[in-house]
């Protein structure tokens with residue numbers, strides 16, 4: 157009897173998995189909704205992934221509102237987009253730039269008003285801006301823990317909450333956030349960054365459930381390493397700039413490919429996208445299914461990094 161049940165179950169499970177895979181492939185092949193004419197706000201658009209997202213959404217015909225702290229670099233992106241040649245069939249729009257610091261809580265509401273004035277509404281908010289961190293917890297000033305949280309978490313949610321009422325009123329909109337693989341697993345010497353990305357994941361998961369009834373989807377994107385200036389711009393435990401292009405960053409994903417994935421995720425209204433290689437993907441499952449092993453691996457990773465940093469005579 158057991159053999160009959162077991163023998164019948166395997167083909168059933170395999171067929172189920174096959175059908176599910178086929179369904180996912182078919183979904184990916186669908187073009188999804190168009191962003192032509194949509195008003196898309198991108199934070200951190202002056203560099204790296206944000207800049208590439210700006211190029212991808214501009215080429216797709218979106219009306220862009222680009223945000224960042226550095227007016228000159230942001231204006232340069234606007235000029236580059238204006239001068240870029242795109243598909244002649246597609247109508248493109250001159251982007252608008254709004255300059256503000258996400259870490260300064262009192263400026264975000266005013267910035268949101270300015271953003272809304274650009275094109276009269278916001279259809280898609282891409283929360284991309286962020287800063288990383290390198291340091292060991294015992295030597296890290298509390299002010300650094302707070303600063304990273306201010307930019308990556310509080311600034312991001314403040315802008316989201318400032319723009320949300322106008323979306324709810326129209327029963328239309330889309331909220332996107334660029335989190336990280338480190339929003340799903342915490343690795344040593346990244347406390348401030350990993351904590352800010354875990355908080356981000358939690359907040360936007362709550363938001364997704366709360367605003368689905370208004371027809372507003374929430375997309376959380378969790379990439380692995382991307383070739384940008386993130387490590388160079390990272391802060392250390394005493395608040396100074398790390399200033400190094402890490403090998404992991406240098407050999408990361410091409411930001412243009414990640415931007416294409418972001419655009420696809422928006423078109424398909426995806427809920428949660430992990431863009432990572434095999435090891436981080438396995439590690440995410442391991443953290444839930446076999447935490448003891450995951451913690452052991454992380455301790456050994458911490459030990460290895462500590463030994464590499466020790467002066468030779470110690």
Ligand SMILES: NC(=O)C1=CN([C@@H]2O[C@H](COP(=O)(O)OP(=O)(O)OC[C@H]3O[C@@H](n4cnc5c(N)ncnc54)[C@H](OP(=O)(O)O)[C@@H]3O)[C@@H](O)[C@H]2O)C=CC1
Nearest residue numbers: 200202203204205224225226258285286381382384385386
């Ligand atoms: N690179 C990577 O390996 C990975 C990156 N990510 C995430 O991708 C996102 C983009 O980072 P990436 O392009 O890699 O890094 P970059 O350092 O190249 O870009 C960061 C952007 O964020 C903006 N920014 C930083 N702090 C603030 C602030 N206080 N207020 C407003 N804007 C700010 C910067 O603009 P400006 O300085 O002009 O103000 C800049 O445009 C981040 O959220 C990051 O966590 C996720 C996974 C991997």
Ligand SMILES: CCCCCCCCCCCCCCCC(=O)OCC(=O)COP(=O)(O)O
Nearest residue numbers: 288289336337338379380381435436438439453
């Ligand atoms: C039995 C098989 C075990 C296999 C599991 C091995 C565990 C491997 C650990 C993998 C850790 C991956 C960390 C990836 C981190 C990452 O991609 O972060 C993306 C970023 O946000 C980069 O920011 P950073 O400032 O850290 O450069």
